[in-house]
Amino acid sequence: MKLIHKILLLFTLVLFNSSGLAQNNSIKWSSALEIPKSEDIVDFILVEDTIPALISKYGEAIIMRSFTDPAQEFPLFIRTDQDQTLEQYHVINDRLFTLESQIKDEKTEYKLVVYQLKSTRADRVFERVVSPNKKFSLNKTRPLFFSTSKDGQQILLCQQKSYEKQSTAQFNLIVSGENSSENIALPSEFDSDDVELLGAAIDNSGIVYFATETGIKLNSPFRKKYLVYSYHPESKTLTEFDLTSNEFFILDLIVTTSQENAMISCLYSTEPLVEDKSTGYTFVQLSKDGKEVKTRLAATFNNQIIAQFGEDEGGIKNIKDLFLVTTIQTETETWVAMEKRYKSRICTVDPHTGIMTCTDQFHFNAVAFENVFNNEKTVSVNKRQIDYDSPSIFTKQALVQHNKDIFMFYNDHFKNVNTSNDFVMSNTNRSIMKYARINGSDNATSGTLGEGRQSDFVFVPALGAPQFGNITFLLAADGKFYRYGKLDLNQLHEAK
Structure with missing residues (x-):
């Protein structure tokens, strides 16, 4: 089965074509920072509103380098190898959230630590020991989901209780706010080996959402169910939403939270064994309180989408290798982004030794934006990207929302007109940096950024594009050095 995401769709097609459209070369690039290849770059953020910074990881250490002027002589070690074991971490805006552990009295003690990141320092602004008990405990046998609300004020730990023979499942939540912490044990009617926790999220109000798959013991598509739960902390109310239907079978599921509510999107098949x-x-x-369904709809893909992405097999119209990416709400529209991608293998045989060598090939063909409430506004953006061995930081796409528009920044292997060809380009320095503007009208816009082919530094979309007001910050790398560029989104609004 397709990978179900942790814890959001396609009709009339508007196809982007960059020929004859505006080019914009007004990116202002910074000087470059060198980062050792032994470090993993994990995030690109803004500190103090407008200062870009790179977050990297080396072992247990987490390191930050800010693009200050003048440049800093040494990197800032937020954590070192001498600190407690780092279980999980993530960055929200300019805050680093970590879950640490240590062995104390032959038991594992967990601690939440939050850092406020500045250009030259990292301040510990929150620290709390997580206190599981005999009935409620974290374990190493089940995935632990670590989530933070978008405003950074609510922290969630969510985990399924360890398997116990002849027992029902239990979902354990730890919800921490600035002045409170609560351990919540939520029992389930399903056997502990017949349900799986897929992911969890928390919104700014402290409402917890988590998704489960049930009926997995028999591994039958006719027995499986996908259930999303909301837990309201003030009323102590647990609400179940059954996404199952007798007419279709879910392949991919994602839940997103916004300031107003939570949204659940699924891809489905009408064929149980497909x-x-x-x-x-x-x-x-x-x-808004997570207790009721406000809107529910289901739809099939139309003929133009099938012609672009899919296939028609005896009247059954499908799209193969399609995955959900995210849901975005602008001032007036709701969009769901989907990506068509797949993995293949290329094998060669040495004529002298007869030894066969195989390499994984990752294809990223296109991204589609479905306007949920107006199916005539769907937009498709071709990317034609190919990676070998593993996906790189130069694939994917960076999405930025500004006013009523969505901007997608990406690298386009523009000569890969036919990606099924045996001779396709994967060199990042043979690509061009492009943008697409999705605004809900028929005047869809795309264009090239920079001077064309990227010969040295190449745009890094995998780490996103943070923004402050109308300015977005774009990261580029040459394999050893990193630099950022500033781009005024208003200039892209004006492009025709």
Whole structure:
């Protein structure tokens, strides 16, 4: 089955074509920072509103380098190898959230630590020991989901209780705010080996959402169910939303939270034994308190989308290798982004030794933006990217929202007109940096950024594009050095 994401769709097609459209060369690039290849770059953020910074990881250490002027002589070690074991971490805005552990009295003690990041320092602003008990404990046998609200004020730990023979499942939540912490044990009616926790999220109000898959013991598509739960902390109310239907079988699921509500999107197939071809999508929008369904709809893909992405097999119209990416709400529209991608293998045989060598090849063909409430506004953006061995930081795409528009920044292997060709380009320095503007009208815009082919530094979309007001910050790398560029989104609004 397709990978179900942790814890959001396609009709009339508007195809982007860069020929004859505006080019914009006004990116202002900074000087470069050198980062050792032994470090893993994990995030690109803004500190103090407008100062870009790179977060990297080396072992247990987490390191930050800010693009200050003048440049800093040494990197800032937020954590070192001497600190407690780092279980999980993530960055929200200019805050680093970590979950640490240590062995104390033959038991594992967990601690939440939050750092406020500045250009030259990292201040510990929150620290709390997590206190599981005999009934409620964290374990190493189940995935632990670590989530933070978008405003950084609510922290969630969510985990399924360890398997116990002849027992029902239990979902354990730890919700921490600035002045409170609560351990919540939520029992389930399903056997502990017949349900799996897929992911969890928390919104700014402290409402917890988590998704589960049930009926997994028999591994039958007719027995499986996908259930999303909301837990309201003030009323102590647990609400279940059953996404299952007798008419379709879910392939991919993602839940996103916004300031107003939570949204659930699924890709589905009408064929129970087909696990890699989507027939359509469903969309569910919950009420602000997470207790009721506000909007629910289901749809199939139309003929133009099938012509672009899919296939028609005996009247059954499907799209193969389609995955959900995210859901974005602008001032007036709701969009769901999907990506068509797949993995293949290329094998060669040495004529002298007869030894066969195989290499994985990753294809990223296109991204589609579905306007949930107006199916005539769907936009498709071709990328034609190919990576070998593993996906690199130069694939994917960076999405930025500004006013009523969505901007997608990406690298386009523009000569890969036919990606099924045996001779396709994967060299990053043979690509061009492009943008696409999605604004809900028929005047879809795309264009090239920079002077064309990227011969030295190449745009890094995998780490996103943070923004402050109308300015977005774009990261580029040459394999050893990193630099950022500033781009005024208003100039792209004006492009025709």
